[in-house]
Amino acid sequence: MKCITCISLLILFATPFASAQDWAKAALEKSPRHREWVTVKHDGRSVETFVVYPESKGKTPVVLVIHEIFGMTDWVQDLADQVAAAGYIAVAPDLLSGMGPNGGRSSDFAEGKTMEAVSHLNPDQVTADLNAAADYALKLPAASASSSLVDFAWGGSQTFRFATNRGDLAAAFVFYGGPPEKDAMARIKAPVYGFYAGNDARIGATIPDAITQMKAAGKTYDPVTYDGAGHGFMRAGEAPDAKDPDRKARADAWVRWKSLLGK
Secondary structure (H helix, E strand, O other): OOEEEEEEEOOOOOOOOOOOOHHHHHHHHOOOOOEEEEEEEEOOEEEEEEEEOOOOOOOEOEEEEEOOOOOOOHHHHHHHHHHHHOOOEEEEEOOOOOOOHHHOOHHHOOOOOHHHHHHOOOHHHHHHHHHHHHHHHHOOOOEOOEOEEEEOOHHHHHHHHHOOOOOOEEEEEEEOOOOOOHHHHHHOOOOEEEEEEEEOHHHHOOHHHHHHHHHHOOOOEEEEEEEEEEOOHHHHOOOOOOOHHHHHHHHHHHHHHHHHHOO
């Protein structure tokens, strides 16, 4: 049976995160890996999905990347490429597909409007889109029997929530995202690994109760907090002007994530 691992990061900045991500776009353009956009259809919806393949002779696991609240940005695509560089087929659905001006997607929104659009997405639609993308990914000829799902940023909370709705996750990796409702935790079958920022009181305040509630539900929840890092350190730590704590947190989180994912 094929399985999925889930990762997510929640990036909710009060200020714009860089009007342009030229550094991320430039890194992606230098990548030697094959990448393409495909259309995943389900229930009358067409979800534009970014796919990056690793350079591998054999079949490889799949990582489903869920973008942050800013939509399918250059950074998300760059991150998908980095996931592929680590040896996984990265599949990143644009959850704003069909929701933009004239039925467009993330790239069709005016600057600054994607955050509002993502925050108002219907949770059931998000779940259906993610399920469709995951099902598509697991059927790829190059996908191995052991596959993974990854969520990022706004997806941090989405990963935790999606783990309550999909039973074949091998693991859920939650990057600075809040937990689901207590009653929903009973449906989680996968171990949940948390990655949190030390300077993020809003999300950090949810961790103690999440530990207690997950333990009471008999579930595995293993959170790690990176001291000095700010909310969104996975992206902020990669930027050319990254602060040292964010850069270190990002590097340490990558090491931990890839180690856990490889188990």
